[in-house]
Amino acid sequence: MKSKLFLSIGCTLVTLWSCNTSYKPSGDPIAEVPFTQVHFCDSFWAPRMETNRTVSIPSAFEQCELNGRFDNFALAGGLIKGEHKGDFSFDDTDPYKIIEGASYSLAVKYDKKLDAYLDSVINLIEAAQEPDGYLCTCVTNKCTRLSGWWGNSRWEKINSHELYNCGHLYEAAVAHYKATGKKTLLNIAIKNADLICQVFGPAEGQKHVPSGHPIVEMALAKLYKVTKNENYLKLAKYFVEETGRGTDGHKLNQYSQDHMPILQQKEIVGHAVRAGYLYSGVADVASLTHDTAYFHALKNIWENMAGKKLYITGGIGSRAQGEGFGPNYELHNHQAYCETCAAIANVYWNQRMFLATGDAKYIDIVERAMYNGVIAGVSLSGDKFFYDNPLESMGQHERQKWFGCACCPGNITRFMPSIPNYVYATQGNDIFVNLYVQSHSSINTNSNTVEIRQTTSYPWEGKVELTVNPDKQEKFAIRLRVPGWVKSNPVPSDLYAFTDKPQSVSIQINGKKESASESDGYSTIVRTWKKGDKITIDFPMPVRQIKANDKVMDDKGKLAIQRGPIIFCLEGHDQPDQHVLNKYIPENSTFQVEFDKNLLNGVVVLKGKAREVLEAGKEKETDFTAIPYSTWNNRGANEMAVWIPSSASYARPNPQPTIASQAKTFTLRGPIQKDAPVTAETEEWAWGVNDQWEPKSSSDISKPYHYWWLKKGSIETLVYEFDKPETISSVDVYWLDFDHYDGNFRIPESWKLYFKEGNNWKEVQASTPYSVKKDCYNHLAFKPVTTKSLKIAAQLRKGESGGVIEWKVNK
Structure with a gap:
């Protein structure tokens, strides 16, 4: 009766449910059809799922072995001696996510060897669990090297990721139990959940804070559905309601969507993965408690996401800073972050919105993300991954086998076998x-x-x-x-x-x-x-071109290409001159559709005529081939673009090389005063200041740039190293300056320019003043020097970071 009442109430709330007179849905809740009851036999998803089972999952487990993820559990359980490994307090989640994916795979296709392997990993996890149920290896192992994350004791810091670890543990445990019927991991999860029900909550003596990095909310909802323990649902609801309250003086912040109560939120901000996980958990709690107010809030936030912050590939999150959202309509392509985990979180959230409303618009985004933004995150071979998924590249992007922060590979392994769940x-x-x-x-x-x-x-x-x-x-x-x-x-x-x-x-x-x-x-x-x-x-499947809202500045004068659910891109490998960014395809162009069984495991490609922009305003006609965006970067790094100019004025002729564009770029750590020996410094690779893209302003972060991450008020460096000695008389520096909730970037207080002479740095003899102006190049002329290296040393403003968008070098 409560479910019917919930749906009835929903129909009276404008736009939450559409009460169509020609078809009236029953009052029953909408339920997923479990993925174990849906069996794919197609040529698109089934091979990818098999690759996930036979390649991605084993390779991810191997990386856990190589990078000490399993050793940390063994160390916490007293089975081995040694030092805690890894750089993050949430490294425990990597095995949890892969266990979840492996469990889904077992449910679809039983594998005795994999089943036994999971048992051995679960034995390690059980050994690491403390007697009262606590489970976070870096804390149990007293890893002071990571104390910046967790502090000096349990539950000390809101962003410790202890509850994030718990959430992935519960999701893995539920998946393993459903797939195998075994309660080994489920019992570990229950013991841990019982502990956090004691520690967190509204009662006196309990900790009054939200979860920090959301996921425990929807994980507790899953655990509740399996165990029917009301305490888990109550705690999930508590974490949802505690968000944005600032109880007990904890500092509110956008990073975790903790800046205001969810019922008051109307814009999606902060960390994109955290947002997707949090709002998925809110939807779960709202459904299970029949709370229409939370669905109204979610609808407002969702409309902001879908109307102002959604990439055409289904990705979300435009900025590397904070791994999250920028302002409305900031949808940069070259610098798009679009974390693989965020695309997966977007699927989770939209699926839950559909289950609550029965509206296909949410499945439209599920499909868009699945066919484009999610699977772009894994190579066709199944053993290389993208963390971020740009929509444009000069060839600097390439998938990796693993990451120090390895959230995305594990997320792919658990998502792929669950895809039949959405049919x-x-x-x-x-x-x-x-x-x-x-x-x-x-x-x-x-x-x-x-x-x-x-x-x-x-x-x-x-x-x-x-x-x-x-x-x-x-x-x-x-x-x-x-x-x-x-x-x-x-x-x-x-x-x-x-x-x-x-x-x-x-x-x-x-x-x-x-x-x-x-x-x-x-x-x-x-x-x-x-x-x-x-x-x-x-369903008619013509090739269709797409234009963006005029407020999306980076897509101005450009069109994207779609056929069916697939977004296409141009990649250098398929173009006669190996370049992409120098071409335009006019609106209403003709496309030929071909299926190439020998290309990228078999894909449809689009072919036609483009215009290639040359120097001095000249053009010529050329052939082009477009491939599905999800399959790019499977043949090595190369240029790529999803949004293609539709006229010559938005295309970019291939720039002629310059002294700067051919230089090696890096930062230095160590002495930076003048006459300091080069041997006392260490190099760290840098990127983005010599790409020859002209900035529109100091806040133009649409193209590559360099910023001094997490550095504030310090002296920071940027170095050019040339192949041979060059005689140089001036430089032009375009400083970065923009606002971000996770730390502002400002033009520096001052700067100096050095050249390398022998084994020492010497300051140039400037003939013009050092300037630190916004929105323009800062020109510095000096007595000519012949050198193989130049170094900028910038004094950052107190409490602020900074960076450089472009740095030119002149003879």
Whole structure:
């Protein structure tokens, strides 16, 4: 009755539910169809999932062995002696996430060897758990090297990630229990959850703080669903409600979405992964407690995300600083952060919004993120990963086998086998078809079991045939999602729009055209279904160009290319001159669609004619080939772009090399006073100041730049090293200056320029003043020097950081 009341209330709240008169959903809650009941047999997802099982999971476990993740548990359990390894307090989550992914894989395809391996890892985790249930190895191991994260005792710091560790433990435990029926890891999770229920909460003597790095909220909700222990749901709700309160004097901040209570939030800010995890947890709590107020708040935040801060690839988070969001409409391409984990979190959040509302617009973003932003994060070989996913590159980006902060590889391993979870949902006796994948499924409704077989070449082709086989003949609704990419707007907002008109979708039942009612993004067919009934859908799949809202400055004068759910890009490997950024493709261009079975494990490619911009305003026609964005960087580093100029004025001719552009760039740690010996300094690679992109202002962070991360008020350096001695008489420096909640970047207080003479640095003899002006190049002329190295030494302002956007060197 409570669920029916919740849905009834929802229909009275404007835009939360659409109460369509031609089709009225039952009052039952919407339920996921478990991924174990949906079996893929397609050529797109099934091979990727198998690669995840056979390559990604084993390679990630191997990295855990090599990088000491398992040793830390053994050390905490007294099984070995030694030093705690790793650089972060949350390294425990890497094994947890991979265990979750491995458990999902076991549920789909049993592997005796993997099952036994998980048992051995769980034995280590059990040994590391303290008698009262506490489990965080860097604290148990008293790793003072990491005390900046956790302090000197348990639960001391809100950003210690202790609760983040707990959350991933619970998610792994639930997955392992559901996959194997074993309670070994589940019992560890329960013991730990019972402890945090004692430590945190509203009562006197308990800690009154939010979770710090959200995930424990949705993890506690999962644990509650399995155990039915009300304390877990109550604690999840407590962490949600405690966000933004500042109880007991803890400092509010945007980084963890802790700047104000969730019910008051209307803009998505802060760390993108934390945001996606937090709002997923809020949705879980709201659903389980029937709280419509939280759904209204989530809807406001979601509208800001979907309308002002969503990348066309389904990624979120524009900035490396704070790994999160910038202002509205800041959607830089070259500098897009779009963390792989954030794209996954975006799927989690939107799936939960769909379950609460039954609106297909949320699945539109699920699909967009899955086919583009998420799987771009892993190589086709399954053993290399992107942490961030730019939409433009000069060739400096490349996937890595592992990271010091290795959250993304583990997240990929747990997400890939769960993808069948997003295909169907039920509401009473009705069935939602949300994704189109060749598969066979067994779906349990309130009063029936319905087998559905999908036959399709989606996402390469738009024809889908569904064979419906109910156990018993019965009247119910099948709701077929009409993807947003078929309509006028690629995403459910005015952030992007197609440049052409949409085409109509054709639906047939048993060979006869069907007129289906449409609401909430679904074509709904209500009839008495019998075994062998066939639904045939023909989604038109023309190549479509996309323009961004005029307020998205970095996309001005550019168009993106989409066919079906797939976003395409140009990559240098496929272009005659190996370059991308010097080309434009006019609006309404003609595209040829070809399937190349020998390219990138088999993909559709788009071909056509582009214009190549040369020096002195000259142009020439050239061929182009576009590939799916998700498959770029599988043939080595090269230029790449998703947003392609549509006219010559927005293309960039290949710049001629300069002294600066050919220099090696790095920073120095060590003595920086003049006449200091070079041998006393150590080099750290730097990037972004000699790429020859012209900044528009000191706050223009759309292209590469260098900033002195976490440095404030200190003297910081930037060095050019040339291949041979160069005679230089002046430099031009464009200083960085912009605001960020995680630390501002300001023009420096002062600076000096040094040249290397022999084994020492000497200051140049300046003939013009050192200037520190914003929004322009700061020119410094000096007595010519012949040298192989120049060094900027910048005195940062007190309490502020700084950086350089571009640094030119002149003979």
